[in-house]
Amino acid sequence: xxxxxxxxxxSLRPAPAxxxxxxxxxxxxxxxxxxxxAGCAAFAPADDGRSLVPGVGSGVEASPKxxxxxxxxxxxxxxxxxxxxxxxxxxxxxxxxxxxxASDVTVVSATEVTAVxxxxxxxxxxxxxxxxxxxxxxxxxDTAPTLQYEVVTGVDxxxxxxxxxxxxxDYNLAEWGELNSVGGDCANFVSQTLIQRGWxxxxxxxxYDQSANRTASWGYVPAMDAWLEANAExxxxxxxxxxxxxxxKIGDIVMFDWERNGTNxxxxxxxxxxxxxxxxxxxxxxxxxxxxxxxxxxxTITVDWPGGSGYFWSIPAA
Numbered sequence: 634x635x636x637x638x639x640x641x642x643x644s645l646r647p648a649p650a651x652x653x654x655x656x657x658x659x660x661x662x663x664x665x666x667x668x669x670x671a672g673c674a675a676f677a678p679a680d681d682g683r684s685l686v687p688g689v690g691s692g693v694e695a696s697p698k699x700x701x702x703x704x705x706x707x708x709x710x711x712x713x714x715x716x717x718x719x720x721x722x723x724x725x726x727x728x729x730x731x732x733x734x735a736s737d738v739t740v741v742s743a744t745e746v747t748a749v750x751x752x753x754x755x756x757x758x759x760x761x762x763x764x765x766x767x768x769x770x771x772x773x774x775d776t777a778p779t780l781q782y783e784v785v786t787g788v789d790x791x792x793x794x795x796x797x798x799x800x801x802x803d804y805n806l807a808e809w810g811e812l813n814s815v816g817g818d819c820a821n822f823v824s825q826t827l828i829q830r831g832w833x834x835x836x837x838x839x840x841y842d843q844s845a846n847r848t849a850s851w852g853y854v855p856a857m858d859a860w861l862e863a864n865a866e867x868x869x870x871x872x873x874x875x876x877x878x879x880x881x882k883i884g885d886i887v888m889f890d891w892e893r894n895g896t897n898x899x900x901x902x903x904x905x906x907x908x909x910x911x912x913x914x915x916x917x918x919x920x921x922x923x924x925x926x927x928x929x930x931x932x933t934i935t936v937d938w939p940g941g942s943g944y945f946w947s948i949p950a951a
Contacts, residue, residue, distance in 0.1 A: 697721040702763045702778040708785045709759075709793060710883060711752035715780065717765055722746050724767045730780050731761025752883075752905070753782045755926070756792040787951035788884040791830035795902055795919045798825070799926050810843030812852050813922070821852040822921040823886060823900050830884065831951060832868070854897045858888055861946050873945040875930070878914050881906055886946040887918055887930065891938045901928065903945070916945075 700719040707713035715735065717728065721743055728735040728748040735748035746765060753759050759782045765772040784793050798805050804818070809825050811818045821844055834840070838860055840847035849856035861870060873880055881903055889899040901920030904927055908914055916930040923937070934941040 695721060697724070697765075697767060697772045699763075699765045699772045699774040699778065702780060706781040706783050707750045709753045709756045709782045709789050710786065711750045713750045715748050715750055715763070717746045717748065717763065717778075718744055719765075719772070719774075720744055722765065722772065725765045725772065726768065727766035729764045729766065731759065731782075733761070750780065755796040756789065757796065758782055758784060758793075787829075787831040788882075791826045791884050791902070792904065792919075794829040795822075795826045795904065796926055798822070799919050799921070800924055804921075806843070808843070809840060810845065811921075812844060816853070817899075818852075818921040819900050820854050820857045821847075823857070823902055824851045826884075826902050830948075854888070854900050857900060858897045861886070865946075869949040871947040873947050875943060875945075878906075878916055878930075878945070880947060881914075881916055881945050882947065882950065885948055887916070887943055888946065889933070889938070889941060889943045891941045893940060893942050901925075 698719045698721065699717060701717070703716050703718075704713070707715070715728070715730075717725075722745065723740055723743040725740060725746045726738065728738050728746065730750055731753065733751040733754070735751055737747075737749045739747045741747060753761070760779050761782060763778045763780050784790055797803065799822075804811050805825065809821060812821045821840070824838070824840065828834070838848055838850045840851045844852060850860035851857070861868075862872075864870070865872070871880075873885075883903050883905060885903040887901045887903060888897045889901075890896065891898045899920075899922065901918035903916055904919040905917040906914060907917065917927040918930060918933075919926050920928070930943060934943055
């Protein structure tokens with residue numbers, strides 16, 4: 634059929650142009666769907682305890698978090714290994730318990746850190762908040778874990794007793810009396826702490842009736858030292874010089890000779906051993922007469938009694 638001039642056969646008419654924005658919109662939607670699927674796989678939790686969350690262009694690491702500590706209880710004297718668990722803990726460099734520094738902090742993995750518990754302030758039962766630190770920043774936690782301090786060992790009982798009764802107003806007079814009127818109460822007090830540690834009175838070391846009936850070895854320093862010497866094997870005692878203080882432990886006995894004339898004048902109990910940053914070791918003591926809780930050994934023989942000397946009876950841990 635012949636077409637009239639200026640007309641177009643319907644079957645040969647060009648299709649109407651589709652708007653470009655619809656095509657671009659479909660492409661963008663498809664790309665977004667692909668990116669969403671890819672993102673679910675890309676941001677799966679890592680095996681090392683880190684958790685990644687979606688971000689712009691790459692994953693963002695979760696913040697460190699402390700979740701728990703075990704065991705839940707430890708000795709008031711310290712020395713127990715604690716295990717802290719959580720996530721992203723691999724930069725932890727300090728741990729404190731009740732505000733006191735734990736020792737031997739070791740990062741085992743991103744989810745586990747170990748540390749050795751410090752003692753309590755005065756060897757009394759208490760609860761201490763456990764905090765992990767990265768530099769000066771505490772690691773976040775939903776509920777701060779706590780460590781319950783308990784009297785567990787013989788040394789715990791000895792030091793808990795000593796730090797409870799070292800001041801004159803807190804002497805245990807009802808049970809042991811005091812001997813200041815007959816030369817000093819230092820040996821009487823040390824003997825009391827050894828009873829708390831688990832030692833038992835013998836025929837040659839005893840005190841009854843508020844120390845009215847007692848042996849010299851119980852309340853007189855030279856006699857006590859001689860008795861310790863005679864019973865060193867029985868109690869597993871080791872005599873240490875002041876230069877061997879790296880072997881000294883809390884609960885050990887300290888003997889002093891103020892005039893260096895071979896006669897001991899004073900006795901105390903080791904209440905702490907501090908390893909200083911300069912490599913030196915400070916021995917601190919609790920005792921009566923000059924009633925003190927943490928008296929410094931070196932200051933005692935240089936300032937309090939210049940020229941004096943001292944040594945230690947080391948007792949096996951109990």
